[in-house]
Amino acid sequence: MTGLAVAVGEGRSHDVPGLLATMTGEERKAALPVLKEIRAEVRGWDWGRWRERGAVQDALLVAGAGCLSGAAAAAAWIGARDLRSFSAVSPRVIAGVLKDRDPAWLADVAHRLAARASTAQEDAPLIKELVALSGCETPTTDEYVHGWALTVTPARVGPEAVREDRHTRVLVPRMFEATPLPAALTMYDDPDNPLHWPSALARLAAEGVLERAALVEGCVRRLLRGGRPGEMRAVLQVLRGLGLTPAEESAHVADWAGMSADGLSTVAAHAQEVLGRVAERGELSTRALAEASAGVLFRTEKKLVRAQLSLLGKELRRDPAAAPELLPVIAEAFGHEDTGVQDRALKLVARYVPRVDAGLREELAASAALLGPVHRARAEAVFGVLADGAGGAAYEEILPPVPVPRRLEAAPESAAEVVEQLLVLVRGEEDVVAFERVLDGLVRVAHRERDTPAEALRAATAGQWWSDWTPRTADERFSQHTHGLEVVAATLVGRLSAGMLDRARSRTVRPGLCAHTGLAHTVSSRLWEVSYFLLTRPLPFLLATPTWHTGALDAGVLVERLREYGRLGAAPAAVDFAQALLRVSRSGDEAAAKAAAELGTREGDRLAAWLSEPEGVLPALRTAGADGADATCAGAAATPAASWAASAAGPGLGLGRRIAETRQGPSFQWEFPRPLQWLGHPQEVPLRGCYHWEGGDRYWTAVLPQDREALAMWLLPGVMAAAEHDARGNAWSLPALAEAEGVPGPYLHGALAAGLGARFGEDRLSAVDALLVLAARGQLDAEPAGRAIAALVRRGTVKLNRLADSARTAAATGAYGTVWSLLAAALPALLATTPAPRALGEILGVAADCVERCGAGAALALAGAEGLTDLAGRRGSSQLAVQASRLLAALRQGSEHSTPETAKTSR
Structure with missing residues (x-):
């Protein structure tokens, strides 16, 4: 021993x-x-x-x-x-x-290891050894399947070893049931690569090593179940490698129908091809085709919908008697967002409508009311006068309700509740409201019961990543980064020293660093400061806790907090008070300013002066224009409409230049603590090389909730990266900026333009939300936003197909007038571009849809329509020419509806 x-x-x-x-x-x-x-x-x-x-x-x-x-x-x-x-x-x-243990014991250990979700994949080789020693049944847990597949790759152990492995026959069918699909299946796409599992599985089935029917069934079930695109691609490779027979295809008609309706686009396209082959062989009943088509025609992918209409057309030509059963399904496409799809569906129905009875014809006519205005005349030629649909009523713009600020709930009062919510934030996502409530709650509880939160936290944080650090290591690491509320937790359990926290809370931002460093340092300095006072003299509560969910602080509330500090004889913390000033609403509240002055304290006098400043004290946003002259960007009213677009057209967007001096001059630096004095210095807004870009910090927008144009300028490069460099999650700030206070200027509208062309759907949705909120608040200036869109498209940052998706999404909410005002400002420059930008036809289609629904209106008529006339006059039936003709016809038709009260015309 x-x-x-x-x-x-x-x-x-x-x-x-x-x-x-x-x-x-x-x-x-x-x-x-x-x-x-x-x-x-x-x-x-x-x-x-x-x-x-x-x-x-x-x-x-x-x-x-x-x-x-x-x-x-x-x-x-x-x-x-x-x-x-x-x-x-x-x-x-x-x-x-x-190996000398009892086989039953070894089997028990093997199955227990296979059931451990956290380590079974890593332990797959050991589990396999134990199974071989014990002779037990093969474990089939998802985790072991993942590990086995990575261990037994065709190239690593050779094809013969895979054939002879006793696990192969048991675990391969389980691969298609595991969640997620084993990484070995999706790791390589090249069929000639020896590590390519899909090709290996198809060969093993051809050799009889694997049961073909089980593989086919596994693939079909997995495709029907769905999954990530890479997973579905790998399963499709296996299925195509197997080469299904006609009998196997016909046996899964219901499954192909389900995939075509609900599967990923690649899966739906494959299922559609299979159904087409089954139909050509006469093995697909009319009812089955109708049921399958009903789901496909509701999809947004135009290629799939058009292919399904083609399949329906072939079936009608083969069997015209199927019209009564198929035409009602085809009529569902009358409500599709794409006018080309509507056109195809109308042509099909018009061709075969003579074969249906009067009752069904009336039903089809009712569905025709869903058609857009461009098809209404043709539909009336087929069905006669249609019932009034959306096109017959006066247009009314639909915008979301103006967001109402939500008041923060009171901070949690008990130590147990505070600790519980703290741990949720430490282990979960960033949430500004929860962050502020928990931080204030910790301060209040620590002031009231100094040792109680520490005792509750010690047991709860025993397994944290920093729990086994020495005090010296903890000080070194937390002096560089707070890791959010983790610094507060580590302080309460005695892991950090007051000396380190004192030095960290007083540190200033080195001049010349990016503005994102300043924003991050402001948040961190407040956390270091709170942690320091928890060790020395706990504060009674925090002054800077917001009143509203946007991060804004009511001036009257701050006055009352300062009054309570005076009653308790407590001295405010410097960074906390400075953050409170940056959050307080400067709306000319004379009563609050007077009450603050009457407090008779230094902080009260400072607040009174702050509230009396008519324009605020933050730096003027000035940047050199394309010609080298200064262009003030503090507000849209003082900025030429093309200022942002002009700088966007120049190299590097002109955003790498410095912001100019403050309005208040040196006093800003004297009266604010060192961690916030960076706001009084020029700050860089780098276009490349800033590590803060990756997603950003959700707490930044609450640092300056009254000055969103400054925030928009600093956060714009990140949003630009979402469009230009396919960064994900960088448009998170747009909805928050739309709800914040301050004059919206060119940087906010520029960020909105970039967000509408972001690579990923969730970022585009964030931009659409911001667009609609700005419009609802009457703060959307469509002219500079539209010109910014055109500038970004022309320099290749924004792709028009992504912009078209955002515009369709926004218009579908009922904001056709708002979307048209944006596109009307962007189209002149886009139409003047040679050659025409790719997917310009899609944008013209969205614009035409908006004009047809809301009416162009004299104030929103398209400038430079000669470019549109040239495109419409082209020969052929390209999407670009068709949609240009459609938009031109809608514009020439004039406004048959009331002029929409969009964001710009409502101000």
């Missing part, structure tokens, strides 16, 4: 199997307490001993596996995360120290 303990303590894992072989069962049992002591000691080592720590962990893993007699305990020891080192122990070594 002594020899084993020494070998483990010295990290000699290669000696452990030999020592275990010489020990009796009693000796192994007696060694366990020593091994557990060593394990507990190793947990407390810092990362400076990482090499030594890894060696001891390896030795502990092997020794513990050999000494434990219970299957459950052995599996828990082997699967423990704290015994995993950078150099994994060979599974054969562990299996070697267990």
Whole structure:
């Protein structure tokens, strides 16, 4: 036992199997307490001993596996995360120290390891060894399937080994049931790559190693179930490699119908092809085709819908008697967003409507009311006068209700509630409202019951990533980054020193760094400051806790908080008070300013002066224009409409230049604490190389909730990256900026333009939300926003197909006039571009739809329509020419409806 303990303590894992072989069962049992002591000691080592720590962990893993007699305990020891080192122990070594155990015991351990979700994939080679030793049934958990598939790749062990592996026949069918699909299936796309699993599976089925019917069934079920695009692509590769027979295709008609209606576009396209082949063979009933088509025609993918209409047309030509059953389904496409789809559906119905009775004809005529205005005349030629649909009533713009500020709930009062919510935030997503409530609640509880929150946190944070750091290491790490509320938690449990927190809270931002550094430092400085006072003199509550969900603070509330501080004899914290000033609403509240002055305190006088400043005290937003002249960007009213678009057309968008001096001059730097003095200096807005771009920080918009144009300028490059560099999640700030206060200027409208052309749908939805909120508040200036869109398209930042998707989404809410006002400002420059930008036809289609529904209106008529006339006069039936003709016809028709009260005309 002594020899084993020494070998483990010295990290000699290669000696452990030999020592275990010489020990009796009693000796192994007696060694366990020593091994557990060593394990507990190793947990407390810092990362400076990482090499030594890894060696001891390896030795502990092997020794513990050999000494434990219970299957459950052995599996828990082997699967423990704290015994995993950078150099994994060979599974054969562990299996070697267990091979003399009873087969039933080995089987129990193997199945327990396979059931551990966190480690089964990593332990797949060991599990396979134990299954071979015990002769038990193969485990079939999802995690083990994932690990086995990665371990037994065709190239790693050779085709013969895959054929002969006893797990292959059992686990391959389970691969299609695992969630998610095993990574081995999706890792390689090239069929000629030896690691390509789909090709290997098809070959094994052809050789009879795998049951073909089980593979086909597994693939069909997985495609019907759905999944990520990469997963579906891999399953389709397997299915295509199998080469289904006509009988196999016909046996799954209901499954193909479900895929075509609800599957990913690639899966739906494949299912559509299969249904087409089945129909050509005459093996698809009219009812089955109608049921399948009903789901497909509701899809937004135009290619799929058009293909389905073609399939329906072929079936009607083959069997005209099917018209009564198929025409009602085709008529569902009358409400499709694409006018080309509507046109095809109308032509099909018109061709075969003579074959239906009067009742069905009346039903089809009712559906024709869904057609857009461009098709209304043709529909009336087929059905006669149609009932008034959306086109017969006076147009009314539909915008969302103006957002109402939501008041923050009171901070949690009990220590247990505060700790619970703190842990939720530490382990979850960023939430400004929850963050502010919990931070204020911690301060209040610590002031009232100093030791209670610390006691509650000690047990709850025992497993945190910083819990085993030495005080010196914790100070070093947390002095550079607060990790959100983790710094407060670490402070309360005694991991951080007051000296470090004092130095960190007073640190200033080095001049020349990007504005994002300043925003992040402002948030961090307040957390360091709160943590420092928790250790020295807990504050009664925080002054800067917002009143509203936007981060804004009511001036009267701040006055009352300062009055309570005076009653308690408490001195405000510098950063907390400065943040409160930046959040307070400067709306000319003379009563609040007078009440603040009457407090007779330095902070009261400062607040009164702040509220009396008519234009605020933040830096004037000035940047050099394309010609080198300064262009003021503090507000849209003082800015030429093309200022942002002009700078956007220049190299680097002109945003890498410095912001100019403050309005208040040196006094801003004197009267604000050092961590916030960066606001009084020029700040860089770099276009490239800023690590803050990746998603940004959700707390930044609450730093300056009254000055959204400054925030928009600093956050614009990140939103630009969402369009130009396919960054994901960078448009998160747009809805918050739309609800914030301050004059919306060219930077906010420029960020909106970039967000509407973002790569990912969730970012485009954020931009659409911001667009509609600005319009509802009467703050959308469509002219500069539209010109910014055109500038970004012309320089290749925004792709028109993405912009068209955003515009369709916004218009579909009922904001046709708002969308048209935006597109009307962008189209002149786009129409003048040679050659025509790709997907310009899509934009023209959305514009035409908006004009047809809301009426052009004299104030919104398209400038430079000669370019539209040239496109409409082109020969052929291209999408560009068709949609240009359609928009031109809608504009020439004039306004048959009331002029829509859009965001611009309503101000």
